[in-house]
Amino acid sequence: MFDKPYEFKYLNSQKAYGELFEKKHLLSFRSHTNHRYIVEVEEYPHDFYGIKYYLKANAQSDERYRILTGLNQATRVIRTCIDVMLYFINERNPLTSFIFIGAQLQSEDNYNNTKRFRVYSRIMENFFNPLKFSHFFIEKSSMYVILNKSKLKDDPKALQKMEKIAVEFYEIEGKNEEENPY
Amino acid sequence: MTSTGIHLQKNIDAAGVLNGLLMLYRGLKRYFNNTFVHIFFAVVAPFLYLFLLSLKNLHKKYLGEIIIDSDNYVTYRNLYDKLSQSIQDMNIDDVSQSDIDKIPFYLRYVAKQYIRTYTAILDSHKQLENALKSIDDDAPKSDFFTLRTEAELWESRNKAYEYLR
Numbered sequence: 469m470f471d472k473p474y475e476f477k478y479l480n481s482q483k484a485y486g487e488l489f490e491k492k493h494l495l496s497f498r499s500h501t502n503h504r505y506i507v508e509v510e511e512y513p514h515d516f517y518g519i520k521y522y523l524k525a526n527a528q529s530d531e532r533y534r535i536l537t538g539l540n541q542a543t544r545v546i547r548t549c550i551d552v553m554l555y556f557i558n559e560r561n562p563l564t565s566f567i568f569i570g571a572q573l574q575s576e577d578n579y580n581n582t583k584r585f586r587v588y589s590r591i592m593e594n595f596f597n598p599l600k601f602s603h604f605f606i607e608k609s610s611m612y613v614i615l616n617k618s619k620l621k622d623d624p625k626a627l628q629k630m631e632k633i634a635v636e637f638y639e640i641e642g643k644n645e646e647e648n649p650y
Numbered sequence: 651m652t653s654t655g656i657h658l659q660k661n662i663d664a665a666g667v668l669n670g671l672l673m674l675y676r677g678l679k680r681y682f683n684n685t686f687v688h689i690f691f692a693v694v695a696p697f698l699y700l701f702l703l704s705l706k707n708l709h710k711k712y713l714g715e716i717i718i719d720s721d722n723y724v725t726y727r728n729l730y731d732k733l734s735q736s737i738q739d740m741n742i743d744d745v746s747q748s749d750i751d752k753i754p755f756y757l758r759y760v761a762k763q764y765i766r767t768y769t770a771i772l773d774s775h776k777q778l779e780n781a782l783k784s785i786d787d788d789a790p791k792s793d794f795f796t797l798r799t800e801a802e803l804w805e806s807r808n809k810a811y812e813y814l815r
Contacts, residue, residue, distance in 0.1 A: 599719060604798065634794075
């Protein structure tokens with residue numbers, strides 16, 4: 469199901485000002501139906517990266533990350549994003565960890581356990597070995613983290629540092645009453 | 651396969667043999683009368699004892715520290731699941747330590763050896779379980795993020811996929 473990625477191209481990177489992330493990397497790929505997609509990889513402090521994608525045709529929309537394209541190529545698009553993640557880990561920064569949010573569908577009215585979060589969680593558990601990555605989540609915010617264990621050797625407090633940034637930015641509350649959905 | 655892998659596979663095979671022996675014992679008991687079963691087992695007891703002893707010695711030969719890495723993780727995890735299932739399938743009530751005095755004295759040494767072999771399998775299972783649990787040992791604690799443990803991830807994942815990293 470997730471075995472046919474599209475070939476992607478690294479386009480460029482831009483320094484970010486006034487953002488939580490320090491740099492944004494842009495990549496793109498074309499689907500077999502010739503639709504162009506843009507992948508944005510945001511580079512955060514402490515070797516954390518966030519990944520987002522959208523159909524280029526929706527680039528001007530504020531809802532570009534949430535819109536369902538209806539093109540029935542989600543599995544190949546998602547698999548391509550996984551290849552982008554692997555590219556960052558294997559070729560750009562071996563300490564790379566990823567943090568991302570499963571964006572709401574337009575039919576969802578909050579960020580609690582979104583459909584995208586559920587799908588992405590399944591994908592992460594299928595493809596990223598727990599020997600190399602610790603998996604964390606915040607269900608209420610549909611946030612998922614795969615923490616590179618090589619980074620932990622270098623900086624054991626990396627998660628707490630990233631957590632501090634994410635919690636302040638997204639106004640996340642503690643996990644006191646959160647239940648494990650898995 | 652590594653010596654640890656062979657050891658674990660031997661454990662699964664041994665658990666299968668132990669389970670088979672128990673089923674044979676129970677089946678014969680149900681089909682024939684007790685006297686026949688006792689005579690039968692009295693005759694085969696020395697061979698059974700030696701066989702069980704060899705199973706246990708096989709464990710000693712391969713037993714060592716279990717080191718799980720990303721290359722052998724899937725193999726060991728699958729072996730752990732199979733071994734857990736084999737142990738779960740075994741019900742050793744009629745040869746358990748508390749009932750050993752009810753077994754005729756000329757069969758007790760076989761029953762005791764059976765329990766020793768069974769215990770050795772349980773020890774290996776526990777050792778592997780601890781090695782798998784230790785994968786989560788280096789995960790940092792967080793007040794906000796909830797850790798998905800190795801066991802949860804394995805339980806939930808689609809085994810048809812291979813890890814990409």
